[in-house]
Amino acid sequence: MGPHRRDTRTMTVTVVPSQQVLNPQLEIAGGRRLSGEVRVSGAKNSALVLMAASLLTEDTLRLRNVPPLTDIAGMGEILASLGVGVRRGSDSIEMDGSGLNQSAPPYELVNSLRASFFCIGPLLAKLGIARVPLPGGCQIGTRPVVEHVKGLKALGAQVTIEHGVVSAVVPGRGHRLKGGRIHLDCPSVGATETLMMAAALADGETVIENAALEPEVVDLAGLLIAMGARVRGAGTPTIRIVGVERLHGADYAVIPDRIEAGTLLLAAAITRSTLTVGPVITDHLGAVLTKLEEVGCRLDIDGTCVTISADQIRAVDLRTQPFPGFPTDLQAPFMSLLATAQGTSVITEHIFENRLQHVGELQRMGAAIRMQGNTAFIEGVHRLSGAPVKGSDLRASAAMVLAGLAADGITTVQGLEYLDRGYADLEGKLNAVGATIRRVG
Ligand code: EPZ
Numbered sequence: 225m226g227p228h229r230r231d232t233r234t235m236t237v238t239v240v241p242s243q244q245v246l247n248p249q250l251e252i253a254g255g256r257r258l259s260g261e262v263r264v265s266g267a268k269n270s271a272l273v274l275m276a277a278s279l280l281t282e283d284t285l286r287l288r289n290v291p292p293l294t295d296i297a298g299m300g301e302i303l304a305s306l307g308v309g310v311r312r313g314s315d316s317i318e319m320d321g322s323g324l325n326q327s328a329p330p331y332e333l334v335n336s337l338r339a340s341f342f343c344i345g346p347l348l349a350k351l352g353i354a355r356v357p358l359p360g361g362c363q364i365g366t367r368p369v370v371e372h373v374k375g376l377k378a379l380g381a382q383v384t385i386e387h388g389v390v391s392a393v394v395p396g397r398g399h400r401l402k403g404g405r406i407h408l409d410c411p412s413v414g415a416t417e418t419l420m421m422a423a424a425l426a427d428g429e430t431v432i433e434n435a436a437l438e439p440e441v442v443d444l445a446g447l448l449i450a451m452g453a454r455v456r457g458a459g460t461p462t463i464r465i466v467g468v469e470r471l472h473g474a475d476y477a478v479i480p481d482r483i484e485a486g487t488l489l490l491a492a493a494i495t496r497s498t499l500t501v502g503p504v505i506t507d508h509l510g511a512v513l514t515k516l517e518e519v520g521c522r523l524d525i526d527g528t529c530v531t532i533s534a535d536q537i538r539a540v541d542l543r544t545q546p547f548p549g550f551p552t553d554l555q556a557p558f559m560s561l562l563a564t565a566q567g568t569s570v571i572t573e574h575i576f577e578n579r580l581q582h583v584g585e586l587q588r589m590g591a592a593i594r595m596q597g598n599t600a601f602i603e604g605v606h607r608l609s610g611a612p613v614k615g616s617d618l619r620a621s622a623a624m625v626l627a628g629l630a631a632d633g634i635t636t637v638q639g640l641e642y643l644d645r646g647y648a649d650l651e652g653k654l655n656a657v658g659a660t661i662r663r664v665g
Pocket of ligand 1: 368
């Protein structure tokens with residue numbers, strides 16, 4: 225085209241009205257009763273740390289009952305970036321640690337998955353060196369890793385934190401961690417798990433005091449023992465681990481997800497339905513089952529199946545605590561239920577400093593909630609009203625789905641990037657028992 229000729233070609237620009245360009249969302253028609261049976265998947269918060277344990281052996285580790293979640297896929301990518309061979313099945317995953325050739329997962333992968341910090345303990349134990357970016361905070365809190373770092377230092381590691389990266393190295397010949405005594409300032413689940421994995425290959429005995437008691441900690445101990453580790457006391461405040469020279473592979477089933485189970489039980493309660501949920505290990509949900517009975521639900525337990533039925537729901541008080549107390553991960557879902565209860569409930573969040581953001585979204589649906597610090601006063605209303613809402617974290621998104629099931633009219637829930645991290649096809653499971661949920665956008 226010469227310098228002076230005008231470009232006469234035309235370009236068509238289509239302007240899509242903003243309301244048509246959707247973030248993925250769930251569209252829920254409320255007021256449906258549920259009935260039938262719902263299956264609980266494997267526990268996300270167990271599978272993620274069990275996957276990290278594959279770094280401790282050069283054999284193949286096979287995990288069964290693994291939930292098909294985005295976080296699981298993310299952890300698989302991180303392990304693969306370190307040289308681990310990763311092969312996914314429909315509900316299993318095989319990891320071959322013989323190819324482990326990196327001590328630093330790439331930042332871009334770690335940044336999107338907090339659980340990647342679980343790599344630091346096993347990498348240090350296996351290679352004597354690890355460089356893992358700080359997981360950083362998230363919507364619910366600052367999520368410090370002070371206890372993890374203090375414990376690794378107690379096992380002989382030199383740990384520095386610079387430019388957002390935790391660098392750890394084991395000095396001396398053989399670069400092998402040495403067993404030691406660790407007292408956790410708080411019963412941190414992640415710190416307990418990190419230190420169990422680090423201690424499994426250390427030279428000598430490690431004692432972890434004030435350890436977390438969560439079922440996922442016990443599940444990790446079960447896997448480590450299946451791999452040849454010497455672990456005693458998991459599920460009690462004092463865990464003793466005598467390090468061994470090497471660990472072998474294993475074929476191990478992940479426990480059912482107690483948080484998903486609780487969420488599904490709450491779906492029945494909030495829609496005043498009868499539903500059978502399983503498998504459930506009832507010891508993993510003691511505090512939750514007790515609260516469900518306190519609000520007026522009837523529970524029939526047959527082995528690992530729980531049949532829940534609900535008609536009148538009354539107010540209760542609830543405070544989140546470390547296991548075996550009421551789990552913080554079910555605080556938001558339970559608040560959705562209490563927003564429709566008769567009477568005024570009080571919920572206090574004791575674990576995370578910022579895990580009450582779902583209150584604002586429930587208020588948009590007509591919930592009558594007053595806040596005072598980390599305490600919510602919830603005056604039950606007869607009916608929530610459907611509205612466009614957004615989940616601010618994994619469990620808040622689930623809470624909004626539950627509220628939508630009970631609300632009058634249509635509720636649209638955004639924040640599916642969080643929901644899909646922790647729930648495998650929640651809408652599919654609920655639709656199969658009578659809900660009307662559509663994923664759009
Ligand atoms: C695990 O997180 C779970 N995540 C969380 O689930 C769960 O809410 C939490 O345990 C509590 O049960 C996984 O297992 C992947 P913590 P974790 O260390 O290990 C403080 C979900 O929705 N703390 O037990 O990070 C911390 O600030 C997620 O599935 C320190 O002060 O939890 C928090 O207030 C969310 N210093 C409390 O302890 C530390 O060094 C509990 O944290 C570590 C933690």
